[in-house]
Amino acid sequence: MHIVTISEMRELEAQAESRYGLTSPILMQNAGKSAADLFEAHLLPTYSLKGLKVLFLIGPGNNGGDGLVMAEHLEHAGVLISLYYWKDKKLVVAGEQQQGPDIHEALKTQIHNADYVIDALLGTGRSRPMPEDMRDLLALVKTEREQRDDLNVVAIDLPSGLNADTGEVDPGSIAANTTITLAYPKLGFFFFPGRDYIGDLAVGDIGLPDDLQPSSKTEMITGQQVHKLLPERPLNSNKGTFGKVMLLCGSLPYPGSAFLAGSSAARVGAGLVTLAVTEKMLPFYASSFHEATFAILPEEDAESFDRANALIEKLAGYKALLVGPGLGQSANTREVILQVLEHLRSLPDKERPRLVIDADGLNNLSALERWWTLLPKDTVITPHPGEMGRLSAGIKVSGGNIERLELARTKAREWQVNLVLKGSCTILANPEGKIRINWWGNPALATAGTGDVLAGMISGFLAQGMPSFDAATAAVYLHTAAADLVNEYMNIERAGLLASDLLPYIPMTLVNTEFSEL
Numbered sequence: 090m091h092i093v094t095i096s097e098m099r100e101l102e103a104q105a106e107s108r109y110g111l112t113s114p115i116l117m118q119n120a121g122k123s124a125a126d127l128f129e130a131h132l133l134p135t136y137s138l139k140g141l142k143v144l145f146l147i148g149p150g151n152n153g154g155d156g157l158v159m160a161e162h163l164e165h166a167g168v169l170i171s172l173y174y175w176k177d178k179k180l181v182v183a184g185e186q187q188q189g190p191d192i193h194e195a196l197k198t199q200i201h202n203a204d205y206v207i208d209a210l211l212g213t214g215r216s217r218p219m220p221e222d223m224r225d226l227l228a229l230v231k232t233e234r235e236q237r238d239d240l241n242v243v244a245i246d247l248p249s250g251l252n253a254d255t256g257e258v259d260p261g262s263i264a265a266n267t268t269i270t271l272a273y274p275k276l277g278f279f280f281f282p283g284r285d286y287i288g289d290l291a292v293g294d295i296g297l298p299d300d301l302q303p304s305s306k307t308e309m310i311t312g313q314q315v316h317k318l319l320p321e322r323p324l325n326s327n328k329g330t331f332g333k334v335m336l337l338c339g340s341l342p343y344p345g346s347a348f349l350a351g352s353s354a355a356r357v358g359a360g361l362v363t364l365a366v367t368e369k370m371l372p373f374y375a376s377s378f379h380e381a382t383f384a385i386l387p388e389e390d391a392e393s394f395d396r397a398n399a400l401i402e403k404l405a406g407y408k409a410l411l412v413g414p415g416l417g418q419s420a421n422t423r424e425v426i427l428q429v430l431e432h433l434r435s436l437p438d439k440e441r442p443r444l445v446i447d448a449d450g451l452n453n454l455s456a457l458e459r460w461w462t463l464l465p466k467d468t469v470i471t472p473h474p475g476e477m478g479r480l481s482a483g484i485k486v487s488g489g490n491i492e493r494l495e496l497a498r499t500k501a502r503e504w505q506v507n508l509v510l511k512g513s514c515t516i517l518a519n520p521e522g523k524i525r526i527n528w529w530g531n532p533a534l535a536t537a538g539t540g541d542v543l544a545g546m547i548s549g550f551l552a553q554g555m556p557s558f559d560a561a562t563a564a565v566y567l568h569t570a571a572a573d574l575v576n577e578y579m580n581i582e583r584a585g586l587l588a589s590d591l592l593p594y595i596p597m598t599l600v601n602t603e604f605s606e607l
């Protein structure tokens with residue numbers, strides 16, 4: 090699904106009118122109806138609309154207009170509606186305009202009684218800081234919600250005061266429990282602080298014709314998209330059908346990473362997983378990872394040439410190679426990586442295993458001048474912000490702010506790689522400047538070994554012949570989906586997820602994509 094900026098959204102609106110006669114009032118009718126439908130279908134699984142108390146905060150522009158249309162639909166469905174028009178300071182309860190000197194007190198009562206407050210004050214037309222009286226209004230809602238957690242705030246299009254391009258927020262903005270955005274998610278939703286203000290995201294349909302598409306090259310990854318990307322599983326198949334993946338991972342202080350990455354490759358459906366390990370490490374893996382096969386390499390103090398060659402000799406017939414997790418950063422190991430890269434570059438396209446480089450693979454690379462010139466075509470790299478900083482000559486990279494986006498786009502082009510810049514809302518960028526962003530994040534993933542799982546999943550998809558950018562896309566989405574399942578089924582509310590908990594849930598995430606709403 091496209092992600093749009095404010096100007097891209099305006100351009101679409103203009104085209105809708107000039108090419109299809111879809112004027113602003115028509116779009117607004119569609120928007121308000123769609124918001125009401127989403128409210129009913131998704132927001133109220135446990136309530137009925139009849140008798141529900143909903144207060145609408147109505148702003149001066151079209152965002153307020155959307156709110157009014159939504160209110161009308163909900164009123165027909167039996168919702169008890171009150172409307173507060175911010176600009177005119179007018180309060181209407183059940184169709185009656187409230188009179189009297191103290192509208193402010195009457196408004197406070199409405200907020201106190203409401204089940205839901207709909208924030209339809211400002212949308213994409215926000216052009217300056219919020220006036221004090223709008224901040225005060227939202228502060229009343231915020232205070233009330235602090236008193237009782239059964240008050241829900243639903244933002245129409247976006248939480249008022251949020252900058253839809255950058256994710257910056259006004260000091261008066263309040264976080265929504267749910268945002269019903271119209272037509273397409275806005276870029277600012279994916280970056281902090283904005284990300285924290287969106288709550289659950291639903292996307293309303295404003296009736297734009299299918300062939301009217303935004304010019305943006307930025308997409309939000311959706312389950313439906315991933316479902317289409319996943320490889321077929323024909324009946325007439327054997328383990329060769331789904332490809333072999335080789336892992337150059339793990340070393341004495343970090344043995345677990347090869348297990349985690351290899352298991353993840355198998356869990357997304359790779360036909361065969363081979364760990365390239367030394368004889369010293371073999372007993373550990375042979376006893377913990379029964380399904381793996383092994384390529385035995387010389388010990389780590391052997392000549393790098395011999396270590397690399399032992400791997401290269403075994404690589405024929407493999408469709409994917411993962412290098413890095415737990416590998417260590419000795420000069421000898423760096424030499425091994427260099428020789429393996431040289432070998433991969435020398436192979437014809439069809440015979441070349443597709444490469445994923447993660448963790449110590451990246452740390453080793455970043456010690457080299459112009460490291461990106463050493464990579465074979467179609468490589469995927471998966472840095473977290475710290476690794477990204479090292480790869481980019483020491484610049485500081487944030488975990489979730491907007492400047493990550495341009496950095497990812499620029500570097501993927503310059504380095505000619507498929508870049509997975511991890512963080513909250515992981516960003517993927519390909520050499521052609523295409524961007525995909527993962528909306529879903531899960532703080533429980535901030536624990537050791539989850540990166541190994543992600544890298545393993547990517548390599549498992551590559552083994553099945555998926556193009557590199559798509560393999561990374563599917564893996565990133567399913568990785569957070571697996572964490573959500575762990576939270577749900579293991580009842581993990583806050584912390585305590587182990588990377589290995591993800592493994593048994595990965596297959597379920599593949600199936601679930603078929604039924605995902607977004």
Ligand SMILES: NC(=O)C1=CN([C@@H]2O[C@H](COP(=O)(O)OP(=O)(O)OC[C@H]3O[C@@H](n4cnc5c(N)ncnc54)[C@H](OP(=O)(O)O)[C@@H]3O)[C@@H](O)[C@H]2O)[C@@H](O)CC1
Nearest residue numbers: 102116117149150151152211212213214215216217218246
């Ligand atoms: N695009 C589409 O296709 C569709 C868009 N739709 C909807 O329209 C929304 C965009 O509508 P919009 O352009 O009217 O802007 P909106 O956000 O309602 O506010 C503008 C008003 O607020 C004012 N104002 C500005 N800043 C302010 C501030 N800080 N504090 C106070 N006031 C401020 C400004 O007034 P002025 O600057 O003139 O004083 C103006 O009156 C979009 O988010 C979506 O909900 C849908 O209906 C369907 C199709």
Ligand SMILES: [K+]
Nearest residue numbers: 208211247249
């Ligand atoms: K709003």
